[in-house]
Amino acid sequence: MNARILLVEDHDLVRYGTNQVLKSAGWQVVGETGDGTEAVAMARSLHPDLILLDLVLRGTHGLTVLKEVKRLTPWVKVMVVTGHDIPHLAQAAWESGADGYALKDLPWEMFEEGMRSVLAGRRWAQASVQEHLRTPARPLTEALTRRECEVLGAMAEGLTNSQIASRLNIREGTVEYHAGNILGKLGAINRTEALKVAREKGLLG
Numbered sequence: 001m002n003a004r005i006l007l008v009e010d011h012d013l014v015r016y017g018t019n020q021v022l023k024s025a026g027w028q029v030v031g032e033t034g035d036g037t038e039a040v041a042m043a044r045s046l047h048p049d050l051i052l053l054d055l056v057l058r059g060t061h062g063l064t065v066l067k068e069v070k071r072l073t074p075w076v077k078v079m080v081v082t083g084h085d086i087p088h089l090a091q092a093a094w095e096s097g098a099d100g101y102a103l104k105d106l107p108w109e110m111f112e113e114g115m116r117s118v119l120a121g122r123r124w125a126q127a128s129v130q131e132h133l134r135t136p137a138r139p140l141t142e143a144l145t146r147r148e149c150e151v152l153g154a155m156a157e158g159l160t161n162s163q164i165a166s167r168l169n170i171r172e173g174t175v176e177y178h179a180g181n182i183l184g185k186l187g188a189i190n191r192t193e194a195l196k197v198a199r200e201k202g203l204l205g
Helices: 012-024 036-046 062-072 087-095 108-119 127-133 146-156 161-168 172-186 191-200
Strands: 004-008 028-033 050-053 077-082 100-103
Touching: 004 012, 004 036, 012 028, 028 036, 036 050, 036 062, 050 062, 050 108, 062 077, 062 087, 062 172, 077 108, 087 100, 087 127, 087 172, 100 108, 100 127, 146 161, 146 172, 146 191, 161 172, 172 191
Parallel strands: 004 028, 004 050, 050 077, 077 100
Antiparallel strands: none
16 A cells, blocks of 8 residues: 555554554554654654544544644544544544544454545545434533543643542543543633633533
8 A cells, every 4th residue: 555654542552553454454654653742743744644543642632633633734634543432522523624433343344444435535434433423412511421520620720630640549541531531522622722611611610
């Protein structure tokens, strides 16, 4: 395959395995990272044809990466690849300009078909995700879970992910996951904007 692929995935083992599968199938992997901020820089410097983008990343959330890549390098195709089958995240990614959307349990043959479709200029999402995209978003007040509200409140206090994890007795990676969900549900590109929207919606008291 002549297409140049940038692989963005925060789990090292998953990234390594995906890289090997892509290369064995003839795809050209020009770069890989698990850091969202680095991913944006690599999109600009490596000139990939397609980015395979996880949503939960170190540094910057995948939705923010998606929006920045589309703003800075709009010609680059972006296919979201996530392990979380969450309707509002699919909707947020689609509205942010994702060219493709796949879950990590998708069979390789279908995944490769999706990549080809995206590279050919067609927007593509696997069948189960298409159902999400046809479903109206839930009201915001119903969308935030109790835990997400706790994380949102801690974010409003200015706590870091590490501090939030310590307060709630959860892993830092779990905090990042919840923070990403919050951004998606609020339609925000970063935490500052998320807090602004949350205050406007009366979610912070």
